[in-house]
Amino acid sequence: MTTVQPSLAGEPGLSELLTGLGRDVARDGRVLTVQVPTAGLEPAVRRIAAHRGARLADVFASDPGEDRTPVTLRLVWGLDGDRGYLITESPVDGERYPSLSEIAPAAFAEECEIYEQFGIRPASGRPLNRVALPPWAGPEWPRLGRAPAEPPEDVHAPHHVGGHAFEFPFGPVRQVAVESLYYGLVTSGEELVDLYLFTWHKHRGVEWRLRGCTPAEALFFVERTEGLGAVGNAWAFAAAVEAALGLEPPPQAMAARAIALELERLYNHAAATAALCQSTGLVIGQAAAEIALERLLRVNAAVFGHRFLFGVVGIGGSRRAPDLAALRRDLPGAYGELRRAADALLTTNSFLDRLEATGVLTEEAARRLALVGPVARATGLAIDTRADHPVPPYGEFPPDVAVQQAGDVLARFRVMLTEAAESVRLIGEIGETGPGAGLAVPADDAAAPPGGTGLGWAESSRGESLAWVALDGAGRITRARLRPAAVRNWRGFDDACRSQNVFTDIPIIEASFWLTVAGTSR
Amino acid sequence: MTSQDTTGLTAAEASAELRRTVARLFGRSLHIRTLDTGSCAACEQEIRLLAAPHYDLNRLGFFFTPAPRHADLLMVTGPMVRAFENAARKTYEAMPDPKIVVATGACALGGVYQPDPFTHGGIGGTLPVDVWIPGCPPSPLALLQGLLVAVGRLADKVKDLDFSLNGTPR
Amino acid sequence: MPLWTLRGLRRGVVTTRYPARPEPSARLLPTPPAFQPDVLTRDLADRLVAVCPSDALARDGDALVFDVGACTACGRCQAEAPEAAASSGEFELAATARAHLIKRIPLGGRPA
Numbered sequence: 001m002t003t004v005q006p007s008l009a010g011e012p013g014l015s016e017l018l019t020g021l022g023r024d025v026a027r028d029g030r031v032l033t034v035q036v037p038t039a040g041l042e043p044a045v046r047r048i049a050a051h052r053g054a055r056l057a058d059v060f061a062s063d064p065g066e067d068r069t070p071v072t073l074r075l076v077w078g079l080d081g082d083r084g085y086l087i088t089e090s091p092v093d094g095e096r097y098p099s100l101s102e103i104a105p106a107a108f109a110e111e112c113e114i115y116e117q118f119g120i121r122p123a124s125g126r127p128l129n130r131v132a133l134p135p136w137a138g139p140e141w142p143r144l145g146r147a148p149a150e151p152p153e154d155v156h157a158p159h160h161v162g163g164h165a166f167e168f169p170f171g172p173v174r175q176v177a178v179e180s181l182y183y184g185l186v187t188s189g190e191e192l193v194d195l196y197l198f199t200w201h202k203h204r205g206v207e208w209r210l211r212g213c214t215p216a217e218a219l220f221f222v223e224r225t226e227g228l229g230a231v232g233n234a235w236a237f238a239a240a241v242e243a244a245l246g247l248e249p250p251p252q253a254m255a256a257r258a259i260a261l262e263l264e265r266l267y268n269h270a271a272a273t274a275a276l277c278q279s280t281g282l283v284i285g286q287a288a289a290e291i292a293l294e295r296l297l298r299v300n301a302a303v304f305g306h307r308f309l310f311g312v313v314g315i316g317g318s319r320r321a322p323d324l325a326a327l328r329r330d331l332p333g334a335y336g337e338l339r340r341a342a343d344a345l346l347t348t349n350s351f352l353d354r355l356e357a358t359g360v361l362t363e364e365a366a367r368r369l370a371l372v373g374p375v376a377r378a379t380g381l382a383i384d385t386r387a388d389h390p391v392p393p394y395g396e397f398p399p400d401v402a403v404q405q406a407g408d409v410l411a412r413f414r415v416m417l418t419e420a421a422e423s424v425r426l427i428g429e430i431g432e433t434g435p436g437a438g439l440a441v442p443a444d445d446a447a448a449p450p451g452g453t454g455l456g457w458a459e460s461s462r463g464e465s466l467a468w469v470a471l472d473g474a475g476r477i478t479r480a481r482l483r484p485a486a487v488r489n490w491r492g493f494d495d496a497c498r499s500q501n502v503f504t505d506i507p508i509i510e511a512s513f514w515l516t517v518a519g520t521s522r
Numbered sequence: 523m524t525s526q527d528t529t530g531l532t533a534a535e536a537s538a539e540l541r542r543t544v545a546r547l548f549g550r551s552l553h554i555r556t557l558d559t560g561s562c563a564a565c566e567q568e569i570r571l572l573a574a575p576h577y578d579l580n581r582l583g584f585f586f587t588p589a590p591r592h593a594d595l596l597m598v599t600g601p602m603v604r605a606f607e608n609a610a611r612k613t614y615e616a617m618p619d620p621k622i623v624v625a626t627g628a629c630a631l632g633g634v635y636q637p638d639p640f641t642h643g644g645i646g647g648t649l650p651v652d653v654w655i656p657g658c659p660p661s662p663l664a665l666l667q668g669l670l671v672a673v674g675r676l677a678d679k680v681k682d683l684d685f686s687l688n689g690t691p692r
Numbered sequence: 693m694p695l696w697t698l699r700g701l702r703r704g705v706v707t708t709r710y711p712a713r714p715e716p717s718a719r720l721l722p723t724p725p726a727f728q729p730d731v732l733t734r735d736l737a738d739r740l741v742a743v744c745p746s747d748a749l750a751r752d753g754d755a756l757v758f759d760v761g762a763c764t765a766c767g768r769c770q771a772e773a774p775e776a777a778a779s780s781g782e783f784e785l786a787a788t789a790r791a792h793l794i795k796r797i798p799l800g801g802r803p804a
Binding site: 175203226310521 | 563
Binding site: 576667681 | 706710711715721728758765766780784793795
């Protein structure tokens, strides 16, 4: 990492933003890190939030662990218009830091999580909800930092419950073969007034567990944090480690990763199609989509040796080479099944009627909550990490970003179908570049940078997956931050459910978001 | 499995009696309730595919049910996150006897996660398990084999495998 | 609706015949390893134990203890020592007792 002056030649928009933002702008590729003293954090956040194309991608903290050393609060901004990321680092001495969610509402869930894990809270004094730790977690419960002085509140309905509306909890054990999820419903009968999630029942403490691991050991757990997003999350994590160690994966390994990532996108969109059919009771459509899904999973097994593509991404590149002959032989037929099912669904009015105007998210809500992925793109927000923050091979093979305007379930479905077609095209083109296995390793004579940190990202099927790591001098993890897309997008689920929907719409909206509980409850 | 009275029988007789009971009660039709104790969601995806056209568990007499009262078999995934324990026990207790518990996937069997403050690292200490299905995730085929073993229609094959390459085919 | 029925009829039956007949797609599945006792020395066994991320391997004196239940078929042990571990090809692994999944492989290799 080199320290550069705030004015960056050829990037006037960025340099204007950075001037006066803080001291010490460090640059690592397209990631800028700036130290912002806590006193200046509020105006800094205002300036960044007002910058065109800036999106709050993540907020997290780390605690060096020694008494009386400040907790470091980091905000990660996606500067989608400038093709870069901006990380602000602020030391928080004491318990309070400036309120972020007043300026950037998307930060609220993270403020709650940071309070639970590090004991620091925004200055506004707004009540913070319990997120990751169960109600009986006392001060001795393992945390990433120090326990809060007072326990957080139990989650309550964010909006006023009045009139004839009442609230009741639902779950965590739910329908057949879906993940456990515990949420509170507020209803006046059939109409859904509000919905809020409890996420502590599946929290496995992955970030806590990764401390002290080598990156290779950690990768095994990162893949299994959210199995349906294994490639996307593993890629983001591996990229963060590679940035910290200064590793550049060989091009054929990046091509192999991209093929795996697009295959992951394909099967997830097929699975979402099946779930949409199931939620609307269209059993025959569900069967057709499931045939496509099963064939796509078999393609994954034939090409990369695992139905869910575990074990492909490695630190420094790719651990497996794709079987291109199997890919060319099996993918067209598998995708054809999905295409035919989708075509039939798009002409089945009884199905489309359930999807139109259901679970509407506005573009304004998507911006305010900093949503990502197909959920955001269906509201008209044209963000896609592959196009906005391209890493090889996407620089050479940029995807056509699929956008819809209506923001309802049908719009999300259309985005997924368009993306599936794009994925097939990308696989075909990238497949011609000679993808293969290969792992870059640190050169023997290169000194491992002490306290190396790195940011990594990938566009998983659910949206931007982010990861940030800090490594010690021996290359072991001192802090790993995993932020799958589900962490961002579950915030939008509440909004989407609230927009004039009834109970039976909830599974339909959930299928159209196609998130996982595991991705946020980690 | 619970509620089998085998007093007065030798171990071998009791085991045979149990197998006959299981086959009689469940051999032709069985209802399955699933339970996620903290999985990564991949096991759930494979379980969903059991009802899909490629596998169609219904043709073998197995059915999914969302109602624990209606269920005969509890298919459990995940490493038993401690915060989930209460919900897991309640689901198990809501199922009437006789019932079968199938631990599904490496996490439930004790792999992947070791016991720590967040998870038990397996379901064995929390629920009485009758059948164990390895895999990460177990494919629908492995799940089908596991269900058929649970009702005694297929034999437990793995107990005779030695996982040794001795140059001779097993 | 006739559209769907016609398509389905044209495609034909995709349902597996398993367990009545073997399922061809099973050969694509990743499977737990089988070990070669003749090359397993204490050192090699210890290397395999160290590389397993799921605690499925342990060494007990002159035996490699393999917990098939904990195995995720990730392939790291095979990558570490391909002469000592190879895919078993077994996917029918359901057990009626947890102990059926614990295997002891004797260390028959001679140290170099």
